[in-house]
């Protein structure tokens with residue numbers, strides 16, 4: 503039961519419909535008519551669904567409801583849900599994270615990290631079945647890339663694949679698998695020869711039924727999401743479930759990182775907007791010393807600064823997504839220049855880093871501006887703060903995004 507310290511009048515004003523109203527005033531002009539309609543429907547769903555969330559239960563109970571509305575992912579078109587692309591996916595993550603950032607984290611791992619390879623490289627009936635189950639939210643997916651000894655250096659993974667006449671044997675252990683302990687499907691990676699990852703890495707859709715076992719890691723900031731260790735146990739994966747044969751697995755892993763990072767940007771923006779707008783509403787109504795605390799410049803100026811940065815990051819993210827959709831996602835592979843591939847890798851990495859860090863900073867700063875109520879369960883901000891703590895490390899940590907950018911800078915310098 504929630505013990506209340508927040509006045510009812512303020513709580514009513516902090517209703518999700520009001521938070522979305524403020525958001526729409528900021529982003530509406532950045533959307534096409536179709537995108538605006540998508541957002542209106544999505545927000546109506548979230549306003550209704552938020553009331554049904556049972557916060558004592560894990561997020562997975564909400565997956566089928568998301569699936570019914572085509573909200574497990576929107577990077578790729580699936581069934582009648584044809585409004586798709588990385589901008590739609592950013593809009594989905596942004597709005598879902600404002601409703602329930604833990605649910606958004608888990609559905610992104612299932613729908614994008616596990617689901618995207620079925621759209622890009624899944625050409626068998628078996629993989630189509632996996633795709634339908636993941637998108638419907640009736641089955642749960644995850645990605646097993648990181649290992650205990652191979653975090654940022656994911657390319658040089660220790661997991662081994664052995665070629666069999668009709669598929670591959672997978673041996674190894676993965677770490678930090680979001681959804682792993684609950685998952686039915688695992689996009690897994692291993693190398694036939696770990697000294698030659700580029701030439702021999704395999705990407706495949708592994709299932710729990712093939713023999714995977716998992717253990718849950720304790721990650722207190724996201725209590726309703728299960729993150730774990732995943733053991734391949736020498737499982738046998740048939741060729742029909744292989745999405746990237748030896749060598750292709752490496753290419754697909756790195757190609758996939760671009761839309762995956764853009765999807766994470768949507769969640770980070772949602773976390774930022776949620777904290778900022780909930781904070782702005784609260785501080786405009788909360789009175790101290792006879793005045794709303796927002797009337798004190800010590801409160802309003804820091805909010806203005808956070809607002810400037812988040813609004814600018816949002817415009818940048820939308821623009822990057824629009825370019826990615828038009829020039830890469832919807833283009834024929836042979837028509838895409840090498841330079842554009844490289845640029846999209848850099849842009850997705852830099853906006854992921856910017857938005858993730860900003861999400862955390864905004865949430866922490868908003869808590870200081872709001873005061874005590876923000877760390878209780880009376881507002882959305884405390885739950886959002888938990889998820890904001892992991893945004894920078896997932897999808898490649900700060901040092902790796904900086905490594906990508908500094909590598910590109912070094913190349914630039916060599917060209918003059």
Ligand SMILES: Cc1cc2nc3c(=O)[nH]c(=O)nc-3n(C[C@H](O)[C@H](O)[C@H](O)COP(=O)(O)OP(=O)(O)OC[C@H]3O[C@@H](n4cnc5c(N)ncnc54)[C@H](O)[C@@H]3O)c2cc1C
Pocket residue numbers: 611644645646647648652653654655677678679680681721729892895896897898899900901902905
């Ligand atoms: C909550 C959570 C969920 C996750 N979900 C998934 C998932 O679903 N699937 C999955 O496969 N993985 C997942 N991860 C793993 C995540 O992607 C890794 O944690 C991340 O890539 C960093 O790896 P690491 O933790 O081993 O850190 P390390 O690689 O050990 O890095 C530690 C520090 O060193 C820095 N560093 C390392 N190398 C360099 C370098 N060359 N230059 C500069 N700095 C460097 C890093 O930036 C970091 O600051 C998750 C992690 C967390 C915490």
